[in-house]
Amino acid sequence: MIRTEQAEVVYPNGTRALAATSLTFAPGAFTVLLGPSGAGKSTLLRSLNGLVRLTAGKVVAEEADDLREPHALRRHRRRTGMVFQQHQLIGRATVLANVLTGRLGYHSGLRTLLPFSATEKRRALDAVARVGLIEYALRRCDQLSGGQQQRVGIARALVQEPALILADEPVASLDPATAERVLSLLHGICKADGIAAVVSLHQLEFARRFADRIVGLAKGAVVFDGSPSKLGRAETLRIYGAEPADNDEDSEEPLQLKTGTHA
Numbered sequence: 370m371i372r373t374e375q376a377e378v379v380y381p382n383g384t385r386a387l388a389a390t391s392l393t394f395a396p397g398a399f400t401v402l403l404g405p406s407g408a409g410k411s412t413l414l415r416s417l418n419g420l421v422r423l424t425a426g427k428v429v430a431e432e433a434d435d436l437r438e439p440h441a442l443r444r445h446r447r448r449t450g451m452v453f454q455q456h457q458l459i460g461r462a463t464v465l466a467n468v469l470t471g472r473l474g475y476h477s478g479l480r481t482l483l484p485f486s487a488t489e490k491r492r493a494l495d496a497v498a499r500v501g502l503i504e505y506a507l508r509r510c511d512q513l514s515g516g517q518q519q520r521v522g523i524a525r526a527l528v529q530e531p532a533l534i535l536a537d538e539p540v541a542s543l544d545p546a547t548a549e550r551v552l553s554l555l556h557g558i559c560k561a562d563g564i565a566a567v568v569s570l571h572q573l574e575f576a577r578r579f580a581d582r583i584v585g586l587a588k589g590a591v592v593f594d595g596s597p598s599k600l601g602r603a604e605t606l607r608i609y610g611a612e613p614a615d616n617d618e619d620s621e622e623p624l625q626l627k628t629g630t631h632a
């Protein structure tokens with residue numbers, strides 16, 4: 370459904386953030402990217418949406434759409450929802466208005482100056498309801514809690530009718546209980562709608578719990594690719610380059626890694 374072919378990213382300053390990487394992301398699969406800070410998770414995610422320019426290789430969507438083609442990229446972006454750590458909402462605008470911006474990819478040129486259609490507004494309200502925020506639809510986003518704001522980010526992605534959702538550390542700034550609820554919501558929606566998701570996380574236990582597949586990155590290279598059941602101590606060590614401080618693999622607590630954890 371979307372795949373990278375020998376995709377490589379070297380930033381202008383010479384940082385090789387992604388070594389030649391070939392990965393295929395199947396429709397409907399929930400993939401979690403793991404790796405210490407600087408491993409290349411964001412770079413890989415952003416390359417799947419053309420936000421990062423490849424220095425070699427390519428990304429292909431829907432079997433044939435080479436994202437180096439502007440039309441293919443536009444088509445692909447329209448159907449790809451992004452969820453960010455810092456949700457990137459317009460604080461002064463209402464929940465509904467923020468969610469509606471997810472429809473902008475369906476309009477071009479002057480059409481973006483016209484009001485949204487009734488159908489689009491209904492679609493946006495449906496998305497707001499689905500993330501449990503219907504009573505907040507007309508509330509300003511900056512009056513919501515962090516977890517609620519992240520739900521708005523999910524609704525904004527949903528209103529795009531996405532085939533793919535890319536989420537870059539979507540729960541990194543939330544407390545553990547809220548993080549779990551938000552991730553569970555995202556996972557449930559993707560499964561119900563058959564949306565493929567590629568989600569970077571730094572909580573190993575969430576990865577184990579929600580992922581169909583885990584891709585582990587270290588220094589820009591894929592060092593693990595498999596089901597959560599295959600991710601043992603040795604594989605974790607390969608990804609993080611350090612022994613988790615908490616060796617109890619069944620622990621409910623987030624693992625404290627000696628290196629590479631996010632602040």
Ligand SMILES: Nc1ncnc2c1ncn2[C@@H]1O[C@H](COP(=O)(O)OP(=O)(O)O)[C@@H](O)[C@H]1O
Nearest residue numbers: 380382384386405406407408409410411412413
């Ligand atoms: N715009 C950029 N310019 C130069 N180097 C960058 C840029 N973005 C990220 N990097 C570097 O590329 C590497 C991978 O970064 P990133 O993809 O953000 O990793 P992660 O999301 O896993 O923390 C790091 O060494 C980072 O410092």
Ligand SMILES: [Mg+2]
Nearest residue numbers: 410411412537
């Ligand atoms: Mg990152």
